[in-house]
Amino acid sequence: TDYANILVEQRGAVTLVTLNRPQSLNALNSDVLADLSSAFGKYDKDDSQRCLVLTGSGEKAFAAGADIKQMADMAAADFFLQDFFAGWQTGVVATRKPWIAAVNGFALGGGCELAMMADFIYAADTAKFGQPEIKLGVAPGMGGSQRLTRAIGKAKAMEMCLTGRMMDAAEAERSGLVAKVVPLASLLEETLKTAELIASMPPMAAMVNKEMVNAAFETNLAQGILTERRLFQILTATEDKAEGMVAFIEKRPGVWKGR
Numbered sequence: 001t002d003y004a005n006i007l008v009e010q011r012g013a014v015t016l017v018t019l020n021r022p023q024s025l026n027a028l029n030s031d032v033l034a035d036l037s038s039a040f041g042k043y044d045k046d047d048s049q050r051c052l053v054l055t056g057s058g059e060k061a062f063a064a065g066a067d068i069k070q071m072a073d074m075a076a077a078d079f080f081l082q083d084f085f086a087g088w089q090t091g092v093v094a095t096r097k098p099w100i101a102a103v104n105g106f107a108l109g110g111g112c113e114l115a116m117m118a119d120f121i122y123a124a125d126t127a128k129f130g131q132p133e134i135k136l137g138v139a140p141g142m143g144g145s146q147r148l149t150r151a152i153g154k155a156k157a158m159e160m161c162l163t164g165r166m167m168d169a170a171e172a173e174r175s176g177l178v179a180k181v182v183p184l185a186s187l188l189e190e191t192l193k194t195a196e197l198i199a200s201m202p203p204m205a206a207m208v209n210k211e212m213v214n215a216a217f218e219t220n221l222a223q224g225i226l227t228e229r230r231l232f233q234i235l236t237a238t239e240d241k242a243e244g245m246v247a248f249i250e251k252r253p254g255v256w257k258g259r
């Protein structure tokens with residue numbers, strides 16, 4: 001498929017999406033969002049695709065933020081009337097199937113926020129995370145103040161938002177922002193390997209596991225545990241549950257139907 005701002009490639013059951021505006025360090029404008037929304041929407045609907053990896057082109061940046069050049073001349077009324085940034089929720093966050101961000105360099109502002117929309121982040125040892133919006137006279141607008149705080153806690157999130165400083169990959173892993181740090185040269189290979197593992201799982205179970213973990217951010221404990229139990233009970237009605245348990249007992253790999 002042809003997009004102006006991203007590259008999309010299917011590798012077996014894994015969709016690889018690469019942000020591809022290296023001249024602006026993969027800054028995120030409305031056209032990038034439109035491309036990503038289309039690619040993520042197609043991924044979600046394509047039964048042959050079971051995990052997605054999002055990364056940035058080049059060795060320098062995952063994404064250096066929302067496109068400052070696009071926003072510089074916009075008035076407050078424009079942001080409000082367009083409900084600017086709302087499309088990230090419907091176009092990217094609403095994806096029901098699993099996806100991983102492979103952060104290969106700067107993930108700043110909207111770039112950090114986009115990475116945090118992923119189900120989890122693998123980071124290159126060269127990655128740098130930050131919410132530097134305060135230095136532009138603004139603040140995070142794509143979920144950073146909320147997702148960063150949930151990921152790393154108030155102390156570090158507040159410090160990062162108020163100073164605009166960058167956090168390196170080691171600190172990001174220590175703080176719980178990223179699942180794993182790997183050398184830049186092997187980032188894509190490592191992330192694709194994990195994506196292939198996820199892609200080999202029963203697909204409905206993958207979607208439900210994702211929904212369950214996300215529910216932990218939306219509910220109190222009692223409601224979350226009830227949600228988990230109900231979703232678990234629904235999964236037991238799938239053909240893949242029957243197959244998975246029989247396959248275990250017969251000591252062979254399961255063959256999934258995806259239903």
Ligand code: HXC
Nearest residue numbers: 023024025027064065066067068069108109110133138141
């Ligand atoms: C548009 C950007 C950009 C961005 C970099 N570029 N970030 N263009 N939007 N967010 C462009 C630069 O203008 C430059 O283009 C080219 O990419 C290379 O960047 P340099 O600055 O020359 O590279 P370097 O000196 O290595 O510095 C890298 C950097 C720096 C530290 C990542 O680019 C930087 O600080 N970028 C901005 C980071 C940021 O503030 N992000 C948050 C954005 S606000 P030219 O044409 O000059 O060569 C946001 C949401 C806020 O995300 C909501 C507001 C309403």
